[in-house]
Amino acid sequence: MDLNFTEQELAFREEVRRFLDEKLPAEIADKVIAGRELTKSDMERWHAILNARGWLASTWPVDFGGPGWGPVERHIFEEEACRAGAPRVLPFGLHMLAHVLMKFGTKEQQDHYLPRILEGTDWWCQGYSEPGAGSDLASLRTTAVRGGDAYLVNGQKTWTTLGQHANRIFCLVRTKKDGKPQEGISFLLVDLDSPGIEMRPIRLIEGGHEVNEVFFTDVRVPAENLVGDENQGWTIAKYLLTHERTNIAGIGFSVQAFEQVKALARTVKRGGKRLIDDPLYAARLARVEAELEALKITNLRMLSNAQKNGQPGLESSMLKIKGTVIRQALNDLARRALGPAAGPFPAEALAGNLEIAPPEHARAAARYFNNRKISIFGGSNEIQRNILSKSMLEL
Template sequence: MDMSFTPEDQAFRAEVRRFLRDRLPEGLADKGRLHQELTKAEYEEWHATLGERGWLAGNWPVEFGGAGWTAIQRHIFEEESALAHAPRVVPFGLAMLGPVLQKFGSKEQQDRFLPRILNGQDWWCQGYSEPGAGSDLASVKTTAVRDGDHYVVNGQKTWTTLGQHANWIFCLVRTDPAAKAQEGISFLLIDMASPGITVRPIVLLEGTPEVNEVFFDDVRVPVENLVGEENKGWTYAKYLLTHERTNIAGVGFATAALASLKRIARAQVANGRPLSENPLFAARMAAVEIDLMAMSTTNLRMLAQAAAGQAPGAESSMLKLKGTQIRQAINDLTRRAVGPWALAFPSEAIAGASDDAPPGPPDAAAATRAYLNNRKLSIYGGSNEIQRGIIAKSLLGL
């Protein structure tokens, strides 16, 4: 995306492009371009490559082992990585739990967990949503009852992304059932190898088991795994959610998807002319590009505030809301561009789990995978309806 950057920023962009060209395996880039499911080993391979370069935790301060990048550098890296179809950096440890531990965790927790996030020893997942508590997280019913130097945890979490790969989970648990909803919640770190934990996959529309249900049956968790104070977990949860919602905006992913859409529109012919020259389709692409440029600027402001030590506020809800709308709009236009080849074929073939590839050009299957998978964007991280309520209350005073 064409924005104003300093010579230093442009030099950093060139450095990132060289790194991606030299170190990103072609096979990983191909799977990213075609929106195919990655294995745990493939995620870990890219994690290790970024860690070796010192570019894994661009949002972390140097004192915690991060890259200490400016907001502009983070923006450039995320954009170039998406354009190169690099695997996404799994956010749960790096972009969510890491900032929480750095701000609210004990020195012992920071020394124990932060290095293991960086070196890949620990893969974290998020235990927030429950069957009866999605966007309304204050309704969580998973309980943690103190028993000596342990908590005994019982309950269920759902929509746990990549939980099948994780060895740790950070959870919201209810430690005071008698307190008002937000006041009786704690933030607990739980080893997934603990007896009593069961992980059950949920298969999504396009055929991938990306999310899971996680069950806790009398799981014993050491008290030292409590982050901050007991019954103060709602404060930490809100802090984490603002970082998550800013990340969900997905400016880099939207930029890469828009570039792909333009390429497809130039190649597809309608009535003897490239689809990109169709006035109606071109106007739709222009409208979504204008929205993306505006959101990109807002995202930079938010990153700058976070780098200055300010927790993102309701503005992160604006980013989450608009970012998901833009990405879904691009997905919809891409499916329209490839025409009837984008019709949904059997989910096993779309996901690449079948020996028979879907008919038509690779762009068609990729467009279908992206469209179906990204329907989730307007729900997870707090549904878009909830984000509108936050914006109305916090920013507009309604």
């Protein structure tokens, strides 16, 4: 197994760097690096820039309008984009739903929805989790009852990320109540402008509005919006989550965060000496660095296998576990390094009207609290360990 980049891959890295230098708006990169909230227009602007270059749909094959990159090119692009401070490409339409439609959707669904995802006409959000049915999706209770040429949907979804910006949601719904719970789930595409839908914001622990809860009361959804066969939703959900978990590892973000923490350790002083010279803090930093290097090598191994086999396997669960744990450890090290300067401040302070702390420091605590979620969503790390123990270790 060769873990070295080829000459063509190294040339591609240089091409990506030039593109980011020329096209990434400085004001957007500044927000990302400082951990400030991006607006909807910020995200749409970056998506449009990538789409104009043909790089927005980085995981799509050429036949569907993508650049035809392999796993290595996608890895290089993500790593360089994170290093430059580019916003993360929103995955819900581009990396999750799109691949579901390519594999399970009809030709009519593909022709209608895929161009709209690329053009930014549709902003998709995900309707999986419910109260009492998060990592255990088989427990979901939102129902869809077929009547003629439509389904009538009733229930509730929660933790709907950026749903306040979306005009459409893809949902797992229960279409059969008898038999195994997994056998009665279907995958529906829902227009959020449909009568009977209410979306309420959920304020996170650090004060941000990133997620929502969505209520469905007798919502009529055309039967043509069913993806795949009725009661095939569990198979589709597992397929989608494989893509999500690989992406959640966020190695590029961890590399960027590690460089920031290392720079802090070299400048912040406690008791007259730099943190990097403090044995306890230096040991913690060294441990995370070693784990990050191991994760990068594991990721390259997975990329090498994916080049041959086409899709990630159980390795996506391994990457999800280690990637999220490392990101949380780096958030904790940044918070410890900054002390009181990491504390959450009023919005006017974060906007630069008050000189409390440098912009890149002012949201360290908020980032720490917010990223507690990453080891939970996409299937909690505990669930991923169960998957690995059963499938790989046969326990």
